[in-house]
Amino acid sequence: xxxxxxxxxxxxxxxxxxxxxxxxxxxxxxxxxxxxxxxxxxxxxxxxxxxxxxxxxxxxxxxxxxxxxxxxxxxxxxxxxxxxxxxxxxxxxxxxxxxxxxxxxxxxxxxxxxxxxxxxxxxxxxxxxxxxxxxxxxxxxxxxxxxxxxxxxxxxxxxxxxxxxxxxxxxxxxxxxxxxxxxxxxxxxxxxxxxxxxxxxxxxxxxxxxxxxxxxxxxxxxxxxxxxxxxxxxxxxxxxxxxxxxxxx
Amino acid sequence: xxxxxxxxxxxxxxxxxxxxxxxxxxxxxxxxxxxxxxxxxxxxxxxxxxxxxxxxxxxxxxxxxxxxxxxxxxxxxxxxxxxxxxxxxxxxxxxxxxxxxxxxxxxxxxxxxxxxxxxxxxxxxxxxxxxxxxxxxxxxxxxxxxxxxxxxxxxxxxxxxxxxxxxxxxxxxxxxxxxxxxxxxxxxxxxxxxxxxxxxxxxxxxxxxxxxxxxxxxxxxxxxxxxxxxxxxxxxxxxxxxxxxxxxx
DNA sequence: GAGTGGTCTAGACCACTCA
DNA sequence: GAGTGGTCTAGACCACTCC
Numbered sequence: 001x002x003x004x005x006x007x008x009x010x011x012x013x014x015x016x017x018x019x020x021x022x023x024x025x026x027x028x029x030x031x032x033x034x035x036x037x038x039x040x041x042x043x044x045x046x047x048x049x050x051x052x053x054x055x056x057x058x059x060x061x062x063x064x065x066x067x068x069x070x071x072x073x074x075x076x077x078x079x080x081x082x083x084x085x086x087x088x089x090x091x092x093x094x095x096x097x098x099x100x101x102x103x104x105x106x107x108x109x110x111x112x113x114x115x116x117x118x119x120x121x122x123x124x125x126x127x128x129x130x131x132x133x134x135x136x137x138x139x140x141x142x143x144x145x146x147x148x149x150x151x152x153x154x155x156x157x158x159x160x161x162x163x164x165x166x167x168x169x170x171x172x173x174x175x176x177x178x179x180x181x182x183x184x185x186x187x188x189x190x191x192x193x194x195x196x197x198x199x200x201x202x203x204x205x206x207x208x209x210x211x212x213x214x215x216x217x218x219x220x221x222x223x224x225x226x227x228x229x230x231x232x233x234x235x236x237x238x239x240x241x242x243x244x245x246x247x248x249x
Numbered sequence: 250x251x252x253x254x255x256x257x258x259x260x261x262x263x264x265x266x267x268x269x270x271x272x273x274x275x276x277x278x279x280x281x282x283x284x285x286x287x288x289x290x291x292x293x294x295x296x297x298x299x300x301x302x303x304x305x306x307x308x309x310x311x312x313x314x315x316x317x318x319x320x321x322x323x324x325x326x327x328x329x330x331x332x333x334x335x336x337x338x339x340x341x342x343x344x345x346x347x348x349x350x351x352x353x354x355x356x357x358x359x360x361x362x363x364x365x366x367x368x369x370x371x372x373x374x375x376x377x378x379x380x381x382x383x384x385x386x387x388x389x390x391x392x393x394x395x396x397x398x399x400x401x402x403x404x405x406x407x408x409x410x411x412x413x414x415x416x417x418x419x420x421x422x423x424x425x426x427x428x429x430x431x432x433x434x435x436x437x438x439x440x441x442x443x444x445x446x447x448x449x450x451x452x453x454x455x456x457x458x459x460x461x462x463x464x465x466x467x468x469x470x471x472x473x474x475x476x477x478x479x480x481x482x483x484x485x486x487x488x489x490x491x492x493x494x495x496x497x498x
Numbered sequence: 499g500a501g502t503g504g505t506c507t508a509g510a511c512c513a514c515t516c517a
Numbered sequence: 518g519a520g521t522g523g524t525c526t527a528g529a530c531c532a533c534t535c536c
Contacts, residue, residue: 071515
């Protein structure tokens with residue numbers, strides 16, 4: 001987890017954002033305290049006010065800062081700063097929480113897409129895709145079932161060993177196939193565990209599960225993955241939604 | 250639902266964003282098609298390139314556009330354009346989906362905060378707060394239970410009639426108390442319906458429910474509401490997470 | 499090489515808040 | 518009225534993509 005801080009290649013505003021976040025996480029200024037004004041920061045760091053504003057905007061999007069017209073720029077409460085607005089993979093999320101994530105691969109195979117999956121991935125039915133079923137664990141205990149349908153580039157494939165090495169499907173897709181997830185559409189609801197699911201997750205049949213369906217899009221907005229995830233009731237999915245910002249007034 | 254389009258008071262970039270969105274929703278350019286370049290838009294609308302960029306940035310945040318370095322700016326697939334990244338109230342969400350939302354108020358009272366709620370709202374235990382319990386309905390059928398603890402300004406209160414008039418708690422808080430929700434922290438999981446919950450929601454006891462806890466923060470990042478929501482299994486909570494954008498490289 | 503978006507600057511004026 | 522962030526401009530140079 002390298003930071004832009006001190007990275008001479010990164011844009012100025014990212015370097016500044018990284019620096020500011022570092023001092024804020026270091027405890028200064030405290031929550032709900034003023035930052036120096038944009039003009040002052042520009043002078044102190046010897047850059048234009050617009051560049052400072054870009055850094056502040058970035059930190060605002062990450063929930064680190066908030067702005068109050070005419071009053072100033074303030075440090076957000078720690079509870080907000082710690083919650084990401086962005087999509088994490090299961091393993092990245094676990095790493096951030098400081099727990100150990102793992103997986104048990106149940107199956108990895110090439111299958112023809114059925115109509116439902118083909119529709120969701122915007123491909124022709126019967127086109128072959130990769131299906132990956134896994135049990136996800138946290139500190140060794142099973143917490144979720146992932147059933148993923150992957151629309152990989154022509155001829156691309158990977159083995160169980162490839163996946164076991166990296167631990168993260170997204171890392172594998174990026175490093176191996178050059179596919180960068182850029183956007184995710186998710187739908188969450190509650191379901192009852194089937195007998196089979198219950199066995200995998202070590203809960204009683206009929207136990208409540210959190211179901212999360214996700215379509216992942218690449219940078220060019222091609223659907224590259226459709227995934228159904230089911231989690232035991234102790235698992236929590238957290239999100240931060242900021243600025244009830246609207247295009248409509 | 251007024252738009253910035255043609256609103257002379259709105260900033261230029263908002264007017265442009267509204268115009269662009271209107272022509273895109275009108276079908277031109279189609280999904281995954283090029284927009285004119287930033288320089289061309291600037292010339293055509295007689296504004297600076299930076300102002301055009303602000304409009305495009307806004308539309309990108311709303312999932313209407315995406316940008317590909319060196320290639321151009323493109324219209325996102327309709328599936329992405331329709332999904333909001335921002336927090337909606339139950340009633341606003343229903344309106345957007347074109348269904349009729351309603352509520353049955355179970356109780357509205359002043360209560361002392363217990364330790365858990367006081368901690369979440371950052372107030373002293375035993376301070377009195379407003380508790381509101383409701384059944385939420387869609388097209389007349391019960392789909393959710395809301396249990397909200399409100400940290401209203403000193404002396405502020407409202408009646409059942411006030412709430413029944415507007416239908417939306419957020420609208421009431423904004424118009425009546427000047428509190429604008431600016432940020433929400435949410436945690437989702439699955440639970441089993443208790444006997445009482447099952448009766449309210451017209452499902453069997455033990456049925457799976459989607460539980461969503463939310464802390465809502467005001468513009469100045471004061472916790473103004475803690476709410477526990479439980480939804481029947483047919484209810485779906487949808488989100489869009491864009492740009493796996495990171496502060497860390 | 500031509501065209502695209504990404505970064506950066508220096509300066510101007512406006513809207514809002516607070517004393 | 519002094520200080521804050523919000524908008525807008527005109528121009529410069531860089532990084533990337535595609536032919």
